[in-house]
Amino acid sequence: MDTQIWDTLVESMKNAYTAGLGEGAVPRPVIMPLVRGELVGLIRVRPTSVGRDAQTGIAQLSNIAAAAGADEVVLVWETQDVATACQLPVAGPAPCLNMVHATKDGGHVLHQLPYTEQPSPQSPEGQSSAAPHWLPAPEPQPGGELVPPIRAAVEFSFTPLEMDHPSPFGVTVVLMEEDGYNIRLTDTFIP
Template identity: 70%
Template sequence: MDTQTWDALVASMKNAYTADLAQGTAPRPVIMPLVRGELVGLIWLRPTKDGEDALTAIVELSNVAAAASADEVVLAWETQDVATACRLPATGPVPCLNLVHATKEGHVLHQLPYTHQPLGSSSGDPVTAGPLWLPAPGPQPGGELSPPIQAALRYSFTPLDLDHPSPFGVTVLLMEDDGYTVHLTDTFTP
């Protein structure tokens, strides 16, 4: 992935997290598969129940990447939200937006810690909070990842064995039917 694409994905995730936090919602994990440097799309986690369901749903984010035969993926999540949903200890700074860039050969973890800052209120609405981005540590090749994130990365590069004329198209439809939000680029629309 070239630097321009990486910078665009990071900026996009920071903007999405800022918007979600301003609306008082927790940002959901999202996977961004790439094929030969081209973004396939963005797939956001479906609504989940805490515990096993959240663990399974995070791992299932890998399905579109696997169906597209992605050669790299970027996965973004918030440390505390994933830890709470999966009933696991938090791995890394809290609060923190994490982005991991992975290939079959390995991964590099990027952590973007932040603190909450009030954004103000308008016309009697409650005060909303947004992130104040703090200095980020350097990229961490092979950085520590929680188990569901590790599994999602591993399965992103495991070919799906589907007996269907359009494995990518049917995977996208099944993911959408299960409640995942899938936005594909024009190049990869089934």
């Protein structure tokens, strides 16, 4: 992935988290698969219940990447949010926006974007919301430690789906949308 695409994805995710916190919510984990350097789309995890369902929902983000034949993926999540949803210990800085860039050859690099929450001056009366104050990011961590559902999503993103259907990508999209995943595909991607 070239630097310009990476910088655009980072800025886009930071803006999404800023907007989400401003509305009083942390955006759900998201995966962005790429095929030959072309962004397939943006897929947010379905609504989940706490525990095993949240872990499964996050791991299943890999289905779109696998169906598209992705050669790289970017997964994004918030440390505390995923730990709470999955009933896991907090691993790494919190609050922190995490982005992992993984490639088909099995390597990944963990990028952590820590922040502090500050009360938002633009909150509607009677509602509390926050705005992130982004802190200096630590150096990217090649092979950095990933929590189990994120690690599973990375690993399964490059495992071909065994599906007897003329359009495995199309049927995967439909099935995931029916399960509640928020899927926004790019107009230019053709599987």
